[in-house]
Amino acid sequence: MQMTDFCDHLYNESTDGYIQILKLDDENNSGERTIKIYNTKNDGLRDIVEELHKKEDVFLAPNTMYIPKRRVENIRQFRALFQDIDCESMGLEKAETVYMIWIMHYEGKIPKPTMVTDSGRGVHLYWRIQNAPFGALNTWQELQDYIYYNLKHLGADKKATDGARVLRLPGTINSKCDANCEVLYIDNDVEYSMYELREEYLNYKPKTHQLKMQQTKKIDNKVISNRFFNSYSLHMERANDLETLCRLRKYEMTGYRNMAVHCFAYWKGIYVRDNYELENIVIEFNNAFTEPLKETEVQAVLRCIPKAIDKFIAYEQGLRSGERKRVSKGMRDKEGYWYKNETLIDKLGITSKEQKYMKTIIGLDEKYDRKNEKRRADRRNENGLTNKQQELQDLKNKVESMKDQGYSLRSIAKDLNISLGKVQRVLKK
Known part of the structure; x- marks a missing residue:
């Protein structure tokens, strides 16, 4: 049940890409532990985790990959934000740590986790998000770092801020401390939007604020949301x-x-x-x-x-x-x-x-070349005409249409509020 609930919280019919699971096997003759890797789509995930129930040292990557190779550059979907809290290394009990995390949420410092699991020697936190593609990497990383920065005093692990990170799977055993990994809390009614979280927690302001700040020369700590790069x-x-x-x-x-x-x-x-x-x-x-x-x-x-x-x-x-x-x-x-x-x-x-x-x-030379090229492109529309050329073309179309309908040149000039000479010049072009 725990493993199924965990999988259902992170993955559903919208899940696309490969989900990777790692199983650390016993040491071989040279003293090294071998790794068994499972790559599966969502429809095969639950069969694999059932097979691994009560096994030792099993890990799962919350985010999916577009090919069965776990790397940040291969991410297909971001399914969650997460943090690995090694609270015992900080001398904190798990219950005490979770309580402090909830206090931080109520104080408005971090969003409320949608799932908390016991990892054996600490807790794992998850914030389920509306799935997003690889193009959202910088937003995902900013949010991940924000949460880490605010929780590092509780034992947050910087290595767990990696988009391709694996975390211990509930329903399995942590051999380092011979403890069961299990789900402590889950809320299936909450699913965050990364962009809403960014607006709420990352102190963003629109780019126009930057111009206003430069004009007034006031000091402000808002992060500028540049439409090109941050x-x-x-x-x-x-x-x-x-x-x-x-x-x-x-x-x-x-x-x-x-x-x-x-x-x-x-x-x-x-x-x-x-x-x-x-x-x-x-x-x-x-x-x-x-x-x-x-x-x-x-x-x-x-x-x-x-x-x-x-x-x-x-x-x-x-x-x-x-x-x-x-x-x-x-x-x-x-x-x-x-x-x-x-x-x-x-x-x-x-x-x-x-x-x-x-x-x-x-x-600077290339920068100006690009700006000039953009200006040249902006000056012409899809017909290859400047604004002035398009205006004259539109006027000529109107004049010719009215002439075809039997209007005299004088009446055309009067109706369009232009001189007779302009009407004549337009028709000659």
Whole structure:
């Protein structure tokens, strides 16, 4: 019943994609534990979890994948926000921790969980959401980090802020403490919208507020909802730009490898919080170079990333929680690694031709070229005419139509409130 209730809460007929379940088996002769992986669609999920009832160390990924390979970049649907609270490490009892979480909800600091499970040594929290595609990653990550930031004093695990994270399945056993994992609380009447949660908890304001703030020069801590990028989505697009750059150069990055690996690891780390998974992604990226960096050099880069991500979360979520932050024009006051476009273009040797394929890493010349191109496009409609040309064309159509109906040129001029000479000129064109 517990396993069925858990599955029914997260997955229904709207579920699309693969749900992954992991079962850690006993140690082999070399002392390593093997992993049995199940990938199933929603209609086969309950049969698998029944098979795993009362088994040890079983984990499930709340979000689904579009292919049977569990990675953030493969997410098909976001089904829930979640947190892994290791309260015992903080000297807190589970009941005490859940009580404190509910108090925080009543104080308006976090949304009310829709499900709470006992993980053996702590509790797992779930907030069921209206399913959303991979394109909602930055919103999901912002909300996930917001909840983590507000619960880390209770033992929230930063690794569990990863979109491809697995959590212990209720109805199974945690072998580390020989304890049953079970559902403690469930509310099937609540399903959140991520965008409503963002408006309520992430301190967003429309972009017009930014213009007003600049005009009045008043200090405000509201997070600006830029229609292009915010801090989270910017990092994701920068990682995509870097991969585009490597493809353009056919991965001939000699002279730029260290900077490329450093930036890629950090930008990817904003979303991939599992250090082991991030390491694999970065190593794959480095190995694609025609001359890869040495493994020791890659590991040196990776060692700096977790602390930088901690600083990024603290800064961004502090801002969303209403803390006053000072940011200079060069963004030197922001936490984490922030590079201006000019710096990236210089450090990576990006040419003006390569910038034309980028979304975010562009210089002033390319920026102005795009603005001018947009203005030129905006000046012409679907007929290829400017506003003035379209007005004249519409006027000519009216004049010709009235003339065909037998109106004299003078009466046309009078009815359209224009001069006789203009009517004559229009007909000559």
